[in-house]
Amino acid sequence: MNKLTIWGIVITIAMLGFTWMAVGGSKGGMGADIVNQLAVAGAVVLVIVTVFVVIKYVRQMQNDTASGQLADENWDGIGEYTNELPFGWAVTFLLSMIWGMWYFMIGYPVNAYSQIGEYNEAVQAHDARFSAQYADITGDRLIAMGESVFLAECKVCHGLQADGIDGKAADLNVRLEEKTVKHVVLNGSGSLGYAAPMPDRNGLFNMNTNNLITDAEIATVSKYVANGMKGDGADTFAGTCAACHGADGKGMAFVAPNVAEYTPELVKLVLDHGKKGAIGVMPAFDRLNDKQKEAAGAYISSLSK
Amino acid sequence: MENRPLEYDYTVAKMFMFSTIILGIVGMLVGVILAFQLAFPGLNLMLGEGLAEYTAFGRLRPLHTDAVIFGFTLSGIFATWYYVGQRVLKVSMAESGFLMFIGKLHFWLYLVGVAAVVVSLLLGITTSKEYAEFEWPIDIAIVIVWVLWGLGIFGLIGIRREQSLYISIWYYIATFLGVAMLYVFNNMEIPTYFASGGIGAWYHSVSMYSGTNDALVQWWYGHNAVAFVFTVPIVAMIYYFLPKESGQAVYSYKLSLLSFWGLMFVYLWAGGHHLLFSTVPDWLQTMGSVFSIVLILPSWGSAINMLLTMKGEWQQVASSPLIKFMILASTFYMFSTLEGPIQAIKSVNALAHFTDWIVGHVHDGVLGWVGFMIMASLFHMAPRVFKREIYSKSLMTTQFWIQTLGVVLYFTSMWIAGITQGMMWRAHDEFGNLAYSFIDTVTVLHPYYTIRAVGGLLYLVGFFMFAYNIYKTMSARRIEENELQTASPMAA
Amino acid sequence: MFHWLEKRPFFFAVAVFVTIAFAGLIEILPNFAQASRPTIGTAPYSTLELAGRHVYIKNSCNACHSQLIRPFKAETDRYGHYSLSGEYAYDRPFLWGSKRTGPDLMRVGNYRTTDWHENHMWDPAGVVPGSIMPAYKWTFTNIADVDTAYAEQITIKNAFNVPYNKPIPMKDGSTTTVALADSLSGAHASALEEAKVVAADMKNQNVKDAVANGQIPEIVALIAYMNSLK
């Protein structure tokens, strides 16, 4: 075999091997995705065709000699042969034009391709595959799924450790922080879609004292809730909050959320409606489906257990 | 009188040679900075917090693209025009005081335009359209510069002695017409200061087109700006400098002819490949893809014509670094004009678009083809315009290998980065969720960004060697007065 | 015939021009009118949003961020509904971009919020470890150019009939109007009103003070713009 051809093969193998290692070992992976496969095939074709076509011409430089009829004209000493078109080139050009015309006039219209149509099919296929699978995802698998949602969607705000990145978002490892509770008690809250909102301090009546809740009581009850319903403030909670949040703070359906621990129901409400509080604004996540929200809820509930 | 060879006047060509080198250094230096910023973002603050606004990636990126396109490449095109034009038309600039004046005016106004571009881009004055960032006052200056160049081209053609136009001239004419048409239409904008009766910034304007239409016009421009700045005039260069330097006749007139008219016809239809899967109609996107594939042939036609011109001349390729540059340039030209069509296939573009694979494609074209050809052209011109032999052949050979390595590192790393990132964006996990958050697809690229930056740095080092070689050539040993015919004289 | 042309530069140039010119006509014209029609729910930019858009352009955010969601499952999962032509009807210039060094921002207003942007623009890597996006601290002190935004609004209202002060149909059947002030001072006042809403959710004291004093730092306009991307 010619030395050049060997070099060509070596270069080709080196480049493709390098690509294969990098791409094959990459996190994406080819999968069954036709787009991924075609892209890699394209890269392979690119290298092989260029290397070997160039080798063909280099061999002509090495072994052939220039020949042909020179044209009469001459520009600054540059002459021009009247050689015929290289056969392979001419034929390929012609074929590509015929193919192009055929494709545009016949192939494409007959195929009736539409990118939105293709998208709808892809979505249907995806949904069909996973909605069947979703029913079986429960328990630990559900938590694992929730972690996958969290890592793709939530960690940019809540951080990889879900600790809220120094107070930039809610720390999801603890149910509630003191300042959050305090903020809600002072200002009320009403975005989660409960039948009635939580009133602000002017609507919070302490049945033990028969008075509106006081600054001191707010301070202790906030600490009490943030502390996982432990310590001082149990009486204020019982007198003021339990009516809605239940004696144990575990909430009541349709009335008020669980403030003692995270529940998938609460997380789903947050993801449906978003939430604005002492820390900032949490956006709603319309683009997640119900199962993904349920899973995120399961994962977040598992963090503070 | 009759038999004395013409004294060509290279004054303007020399001026543009200088700006090619200076703006090449500026543009590529900024490119290297950008590349390092993506690998090591701390460099966004390289001049401190106080100047961060002017050194951040976003501000510098348009400076890079415009400096290399409108600075380096255009200067190279002008420099070679003012050299090649005279010679293949067999007429000297010295024969017309008018053309000489126009040529110099062309250069100085061009420099003013470049200065205005640099300042305005650093200040963040931009319309955001890629490769058409300039606000209307600079647009006007550019149109004037362009008209001056047109006067120079057609003026010289008007007084030519050589009846029929050489292939390179076809390509220069096409460059002139193509860019003129595209630039004007893509820059239709209304200055808001005047339209609002004197409110706000005087230089600000708003595009005449909106949304999808704006995108369509922009990429009709953007794609063909590539055609008429990075392809057509560079082909003009290779058609002159390769046969001239090697002393070989062009392989086939027919092939030149078909490639030229084929390229002219097909190129303009392919712009849709920048808008695949966007909101422009399906048929238009398909047309872009189909014509991109057909485009391989007229592109390869010119490259093959040049490679065949060197038939039987391997010893020249082996011994002359100048010819090596040109042969590798045609090879990279073939590579990028095959890569482009592959990326234009809709299913491939679904992965490649928006990723670094496109950036890789861009740079195997611009570094391997455009950069190599412009440097080779200047190397060929230098002994003739300065009447000196090239300072160092071995420096040139070293430069060739360093830069080749640079280009290879650049495009292989970007190609892997692009495919990796494209696949990660598309990946779903076993639960049907997205497998990666966006930042995961950024952090994996770090090694490739580093390799690219090193590759770019090598290319820049090579460019400095080129600049030094040309600079030393100006003070090198003088060569005999008689007209140099083929191979350029080089000192060891 | 070609030899003939090659000896006649004028006709040669005409032939080249005709060859390259008509493709443009065929590609651009047929769809021109239809593509500029807005979808229901798409409203023109308010003064502050437009000023923010200018900040976005000034810093070439489009060098790293696209605003075009392609119809792929992975993409709509990540960014939301794929883009529709009419949603860009008021985008002059369009900001689709051609490189996603950072994520798409076409609908970022749906899933990022004012306080997050504030933290992120101040120090991206502090919020998103490993981020390679530059910090944009100067936008917290530079003052936004409301004048130019207002000048642009007047221009597009007059030149392209952009429906300021007119009812715009929304998706739920209601209508909304985007007001355009009738004087420059009016424009400043209404931009400031919008700015106050944004600043209320921010924590940077200098920014809050500036807005309280009637000035609008670039960051406030920029966030107003990003929040409007939905």
Ligand code: HEM
């Ligand atoms: C047959 C010829 C070619 C075809 C069909 C082609 C095709 C393409 C395609 C499909 C893209 C990517 C669009 C996207 O997805 O964003 C692209 C981008 C690009 N190509 Fe080519 N290409 C060709 C030759 C070249 C050459 C020779 C050069 C330069 C020397 C070049 C320079 C560029 C540039 C600068 C871009 C980036 C445009 C942007 O800013 O997005 N292309 N090309």
Ligand code: HEM
């Ligand atoms: C010293 C070598 C160079 C280096 C290190 C370099 C680096 C870069 C970088 C980092 C980018 C931005 C890519 C991104 O946004 O991800 C870029 C873009 C670009 N560069 Fe260079 N560059 C170099 C030389 C050149 C030359 C010589 C040209 C043209 C003659 C050129 C033309 C371009 C173009 C057209 C783009 C825009 C690509 C796009 O939008 O897709 N570069 N370059």
Ligand SMILES: [Ca+2]
């Ligand atoms: Ca402009």
Ligand SMILES: [Ca+2]
């Ligand atoms: Ca680009």
Ligand SMILES: [Cu+2]
């Ligand atoms: Cu293109």
